[in-house]
Amino acid sequence: MVSYWLIKSEPNVYSIDDLERDGSTHWDGVRNYEARNTMRDLMKRGDVVLFYHSNAKPPGAVGIARVSKEGYPDHTAFIQGKYFDPKSDPENPTWVMVDVEFDEKLPRLVSISELKADPELEGMPVTLPFQRLSVQPVAKRHFDRVLALAKKPAPA
DNA sequence: GCCAACGTTGGC
DNA sequence: GCCAACGTTGGC
Numbered sequence: 001m002v003s004y005w006l007i008k009s010e011p012n013v014y015s016i017d018d019l020e021r022d023g024s025t026h027w028d029g030v031r032n033y034e035a036r037n038t039m040r041d042l043m044k045r046g047d048v049v050l051f052y053h054s055n056a057k058p059p060g061a062v063g064i065a066r067v068s069k070e071g072y073p074d075h076t077a078f079i080q081g082k083y084f085d086p087k088s089d090p091e092n093p094t095w096v097m098v099d100v101e102f103d104e105k106l107p108r109l110v111s112i113s114e115l116k117a118d119p120e121l122e123g124m125p126v127t128l129p130f131q132r133l134s135v136q137p138v139a140k141r142h143f144d145r146v147l148a149l150a151k152k153p154a155p156a
Numbered sequence: 157g158c159c160a161a162c163g164t165t166g167g168c
Numbered sequence: 169g170c171c172a173a174c175g176t177t178g179g180c
Contacts, residue, residue: 032163130160130162
């Protein structure tokens with residue numbers, strides 16, 4: 001049973017092109033408990049991931065990846081740097097990451113405005129106001145719809 | 157760059 | 169355990 005997810009990344013930090021170049025990466029630095037729980041408990045190897053560019057011009061869905069390694073401790077919490085968390089005990093890590101591997105880029109970016117405007121995507125979390133989770137579930141029908149949109153020409 | 161929302165922090 | 173302050177998110 002494959003599940004579908006959406007992960008957000010700022011392209012000036014880590015873009016779909018970076019993932020294509022790297023092949024796979026560990027999804028480190030997530031410091032939100034709900035997103036952590038999703039990665040720790042729900043994301044399974046082989047699950048499909050919609051890669052989303054946030055804080056971009058324009059923001060939107062840009063590619064597809066797959067979960068290649070299930071949740072394991074995020075070591076960046078233990079080393080000095082922007083993801084350091086002094087409260088995370090290496091014996092009992094607070095934070096978890098998964099590995100994702102590149103699958104493909106969408107034929108074109110499907111922007112957030114297009115996602116929000118599409119009636120078939122009503123209720124998709126990323127289109128809701130103030131849905132800021134960087135790792136969130138996607139219904140299969142929503143995922144399929146985004147792919148279908150990406151295969152059509154961009155709206156005028 | 158603005159700013160609203162919301163999660164987190166920490167004093168009490 | 170309340171809650172005000174603070175930091176972050178992320179579209180605009």
